[in-house]
Amino acid sequence: MSRDVLVDRLKGYACFLVVIGHVIMGIRLAGIDVPSIFPAAETFIWSFHVSLFLFLSGQVYTLTGGWKGKQTRFNFIKHKAITLGVPYIIFSVVYILINSFAGGANNQSSYADILLIWKTPIAQYWFLYALFFLFVTWALLGKFKNWQITIFVVGIAYLVPLLGGTFGPLEVVMYSALPFGVGTCFKIATVDKGHPIAKIAVILLHIAVCAVLIKLGVMGMFGVKELIMFFGIYASILFISMLSKFGIVSRFLDFFNKYSFQTYLLHTIFTAGIRMVFIKMNVTHWGIHLVGGLLVGILCPVIVAKIAERIPVLNRCFFPLKPRKVDKND
Numbered sequence: 001m002s003r004d005v006l007v008d009r010l011k012g013y014a015c016f017l018v019v020i021g022h023v024i025m026g027i028r029l030a031g032i033d034v035p036s037i038f039p040a041a042e043t044f045i046w047s048f049h050v051s052l053f054l055f056l057s058g059q060v061y062t063l064t065g066g067w068k069g070k071q072t073r074f075n076f077i078k079h080k081a082i083t084l085g086v087p088y089i090i091f092s093v094v095y096i097l098i099n100s101f102a103g104g105a106n107n108q109s110s111y112a113d114i115l116l117i118w119k120t121p122i123a124q125y126w127f128l129y130a131l132f133f134l135f136v137t138w139a140l141l142g143k144f145k146n147w148q149i150t151i152f153v154v155g156i157a158y159l160v161p162l163l164g165g166t167f168g169p170l171e172v173v174m175y176s177a178l179p180f181g182v183g184t185c186f187k188i189a190t191v192d193k194g195h196p197i198a199k200i201a202v203i204l205l206h207i208a209v210c211a212v213l214i215k216l217g218v219m220g221m222f223g224v225k226e227l228i229m230f231f232g233i234y235a236s237i238l239f240i241s242m243l244s245k246f247g248i249v250s251r252f253l254d255f256f257n258k259y260s261f262q263t264y265l266l267h268t269i270f271t272a273g274i275r276m277v278f279i280k281m282n283v284t285h286w287g288i289h290l291v292g293g294l295l296v297g298i299l300c301p302v303i304v305a306k307i308a309e310r311i312p313v314l315n316r317c318f319f320p321l322k323p324r325k326v327d328k329n330d
Contacts, residue, residue: 006188006241007059009250012257013240014056016298017049018124019267023293026268026275027286034286040214047210047219048232050127051179055233057131058183062146066184067139079321080135086320088128091265092117095125098269119169123268126172133173134180150181179229191237199238206235256298262305262318263298270300 024042028034067076092114099109113122121129141149157174160167167174194202210228213219219228243249256263274296278289308314315322 004063006237006244007056007063008257009244009253010052010188010236010240011056011260012253012255013236014049014052015260015263016256017045017052018264019271019294019297021045021049022124022268023271023290023297026271026293027289030275030279030289032284032286032289038286040211043214043219044207044210047225047228048236051229052233052236053127054131054134054176054179055183057134058180058185059188061135061138061180062184062187066146067135067142073139073142076139077136080132082320084128084132084135086316087261087265087318088121088125088132089117090317092122092125095123095269121172124264127176127264130172130176131180133170134176137173137177138184146181146184150177150185153177154181178226179233182230188237191234194238196242199242203235203239206231259302259305262308263301265318266301266304267297271297 021042024034024038024045028038028042067073070076070079096109096111096113096117100111100113109122113120117125137153138146138149141152144152153174154177157167157177160174209231210219213224213228218224240253244253271293274292275289278284278292283289305318308318
């Protein structure tokens, strides 16, 4: 399997984890009785799934040639400002409007929050915000090697809080620098090695270690959090590389990756909607909420994506710089 294919399938897997995590969190925050394993499962997913996304973004940055892929730093930054900025603004505004109109859909919002999205990212859209500034940072420091940039930026990210300082609106950026930076330095192909039995052992060890740490309540401790984050990324690479040997799994991951960006942008809107419908109908069984949330959170964004693909002006909301298909009769 080529590195590019594995990266893509890992993106699909990471997005799938995002949907599961938000569905579980939404059910719990709605006050619905859930099995005792739910909070632990949520903590387990949160411990590495966003970091996996950031790591993969760093991988893609390197695989595509970094800022040099757009010839100049200015072109690269302009390209990212449009491809990340347009979806960030559009869907942040949509999210705020829905939450303001239908109170309780997700986190409470007010219309005034629209004026603050330049410095206060909301919901999952903080990822686009952080990713843009990470790309800008790596591009501006591009005369240095990626590992040097990583050490420099991560060093600042950890040192400033120790000295009592803060990063203000850029806090989410600095928080994200470590997995992104490591992603720019290490090639997945060099990590995905070993006998299948050894890979299975690593995956099971990751689950076991997390279970113990969650039980002890130390998952968020300094040092532990970082180790578990990278353990989760490593185990995910091994897990997906093994599952991809099965055709049905690889096809699902390929399909899910194809619509992963739309799913990432829209899933919370649909999962919150179906949760509110269930609650209005007095349906409070966690199993129904879980299955319904997963189905809606996956299928509805795909349906929207397929509709948007046929309407260029809508598809621009997701991919503002996507080339227009040339009609054979043009």
